[in-house]
Amino acid sequence: MARFTILVRFRIADGHMATFMPLMIENAETSRRDEPGCERFDVLQPGDEKNCILLYEIYRDRAAFDAHCASAHFKRFDAATKSLIAEKQVTVLDLLAEA
Secondary structure: OOOEEEEEEEEEOOOOHHHHHHHHHHHHHHHHHHOOOEEEEEEEOOOOOOOEEEEEEEEOOHHHHHHHHHOHHHHHHHHHHHHHEEEEEEEEEOOOOOO
16 A cells, blocks of 8 residues: 655744744654654755745555544644644645655
8 A cells, every 4th residue: 555645834823933843843753653654754944934844744554644633642733733823735745756
């Protein structure tokens, strides 16, 4: 079964990055540590967009991603950051090759 890969783009509301980032890092670290189906969870920031955070996530399959979304730690993260996020865009990607 093909792996499930997503790119998430957050635009953080002005003045909220310092609150958002520790919650984001905790969510990423917990996902990698506690979810066997989470193969990669990178947190990135474009150098020229200080209010933007990108996530690159790879899951074993769609079921592993669904389990991530249903996890207690993700639900806590989602609830805690809702008011900090000005915009969120999720793109499902086809992983064509790994180097």
